[in-house]
Amino acid sequence: MNSRERILGRVRRALADVPDDARPYQEAVARDYLREHGQRSVAQTVDLLAENLADYRALVHRCTDGELPELVARLLSAHGSGSVVVPPGLPTGWLGAVDTTLVQDSAASTAPELDRVDSVVTGCAVAVAETGTIVLDGSSDQGRRRITLVPDHHICVVRVPDQVVSSVPEALERLDPTRPLTWISGPSATSDIELDRVEGVHGPRTLEVVLLSGS
């Protein structure tokens, strides 16, 4: 008998005493919890996102489409970035005012090469107001997972209010589980020293979130 059969056999024997539970999954779990917490207008939801992002030390900026290129250029320059990695599908205008070296996200680029790049600019798949979270799903405006990990400075653009949801349940509904997903809530942090939170370990130590509105 192989271990697969052994384990499955043990599971079945272990449950032999349990009364039959033919209830389907939908009935087995009472989902009496809330889909979102509190009542908010669309604008208030965006405000909550900004507040919670900032609470975990993300730097939050707001701008319109027209202001974005200047803002991105200013943030990169303020960070002293000499190079920025660019996902293949990033809207071309976003980096229109940038004069630093652009590095294209490529399957061939190695981790040590990425380690020499200062910053990355991406879009996102969805942002969660209640938790101050942005979620990346590897779409072409976000690129491979490594490009938002190895560089020390991440600028993430969130289209508000379209990409903003209130809650974790609403976010999961919008996401495709077959894509590689990264949920990001603030810059990397640790609680490993005396259970006290310190920002800045292996992931980007600076996370800037731009809340981009249409006009």
Added chain:
Amino acid sequence: MSGTFVGMPAFPQAAREAVGNTTLRGNLRHATHTIRDKRARAVAELEDWAALREAGKQIKDHTLRHLDRYLVQVEEAVTAAGGTVHWAADADEANEIVARLVQETGESEVVKVKSMATQEIALNEALEARGIHAYETDLAELIVQLGKDRPSHILVPAIHRNRGEIRDIFRSEMSEWGRPAPEGLTDTPAELAEAARLHLREKFLRARVGISGANFVVAETGTLVVVESEGNGRMCLTLPETLISVVGIEKIVPRWQDLEVFLQTLPRSSTAERMNPYTSMWTGTTDEDGPRTFHLVLLDNGRTDTLADEVGRQALRCIRCSACLNVCPVYERAGGHAYGSVYPGPIGAILSPQLRGTGSEIDASLPYASSLCGACYEVCPVAIDIPEVLVHLRERVVQGGPAVRGGNRVVLKPAKGHAAERAAMRAAQWAFTHPGALRTGQRLASRTRRLHPRTLPGPGRAWSGSRDLPAVPAEPFRDWWQRTHGGKGGAK
């Protein structure tokens, strides 16, 4: 201090040392009290906490009830997504599988994400024996590994170390493993985190094999989820070419939607955050993004034995948040090492004796490592009634009885060393079902009360070593009642 838990003394002896260690007591008190209050605030933000807790419990119970079906579904979904699934009945088999998979890559070093399952099976030691170096990349795990120490907490394995001790370990040990600690390293947490970043970065950048566990596996999609803070998890999960995830079979949830419960309850219970900094979710492999090869090792190692126990199986609901450790007054004073297992604290006291059996001295003593105060049950985000399971396991220790070990039904003998207690319990039972005898005993105690000392010799010192005995009253209540209310209530 040895790096393993083999041959641990029973809990009371191990705890005695910790209780007397004022540095350790101070470190644990500071850390657990800090997180305790924060957790309470994070939980209080959600008005539907009780409903989330109940849903989490029901999801896990439903999954465990149909675990065979969901295991097969996981296998199908992961395979369809490009992964390879392996089954390991015990620690040795899991270690063999992982070692073989690493050897097949031709690599002799791996980077690891913090994982309770791989600690449980002592994977690092097994790999080392085969010439493979495993580098722990979680900050606390790094502290433990560099200090040749043992983990003492589920979330923060180096919780027993304060910042000064961590600085000393970094200064003296980092150079042995790779990049040395920066000159003039101080004990500020930010500088210590920076030192870890520099030390580990070279390992991340050259790593070709990553090893992880998982917090959740979604059966319908084959998605694995790792919840972390530092980004070391993302490094290990995305930079290497090969990823091997060792996951206990109880980590399954049926559907994608189920994550909406646990992604709310786990971070708030664990690090007391609305959301942890990073959560990675992956389904098999993705072309040109992340590892090209993905292996999932499904681990039993005592879990099916635990599943066979109708009271004890609720321990398999555990999502390893460690909230129960942080509120436990016994853990706070005894420290994690006294539990003799990678699973310390209240959850460890019910998990270790089930996964490993109650045969060893330490495992037979763990069910008693609790005052049954119930604080653990109150904070548990999946409502594991830890006191109930503790009492159940005490029964197994003193009375023996049917159990399942290694998949086989066995009848356990009562543990040795409880004979006097058993006799006393039976004598008390007799007296308590014979009120006349009880009354005679009470009167005898009252009549001889002037002879009673306030402290006791011999085994009685377990009480009177630190506490005076109460004075025995001149007469028991029932005699007073008989005198003053005689005739009433005497019918029965």
Added chain:
Amino acid sequence: MRVALFLTCVNDTLYPDTGRAVVTLLTRLGVEVDFPMAQTCCGQAHYNTGYRHEAEPLARHFADVFADYDAIVTPSGSCGAMVRELYPHMGERARAEGRGDTLSAVLAPVVPKTYELTEFLVDVLGVTDVGAYYPHTVTYHPTCHGLRSLGLGDRPRRLLEAVKGLELVELPGAEECCGFGGTFAVKNSDVSAAMGTDKVRNAESTGADVLCAADNSCLMHIGGTMTRLRTGMRPVHIAEILASTREAVAA
């Protein structure tokens, strides 16, 4: 209403003053209370130490002794929790062991009518001001089984706040276990003593003369630690505070 006092074996043997206080208090509130002489022990110590089967005859005996009363009042949070929370569980376990519903059926009647003293006062009698006088500074320690198993909540606090002359002061770390835990106190005496010491130090820091609780087992441990540490504080059961009156104090 036929009301029985379930005093508990520990109180009967070691703390008869608590029993007398309950009788005094309930009588003052117009409740005629009976003490069934056949009562012994609820079986908690057996049960919690792993001797569930040995606890069963004690539970049956309890159910038999108290079956005919309308309310069973006990000045012990943990013994109250044993009956209310764990008797039903004992019945379920017996059923799971293939011994049918007999134990459940025998124990079921006494479960809902068993009240811890402060529950009986606040919920059944509907009083919070029991007319007590107690001219001392008091800090209150909520014992674990009363707090978490029975959910006594703010009942004891409301009762204490209504006592004339009593100054109630907050106990730091109040909800943390004192370290008694039945046989835990001797099986893990070092940890138990460390918990007890911390509890007593916290109590001392309040400046109170009296530490009050609703469970004499915990008070035995806390009080024994207090005398060993030579603090000037006394442990007092809440029943004795609530029974105290201006006349009694004057006398």
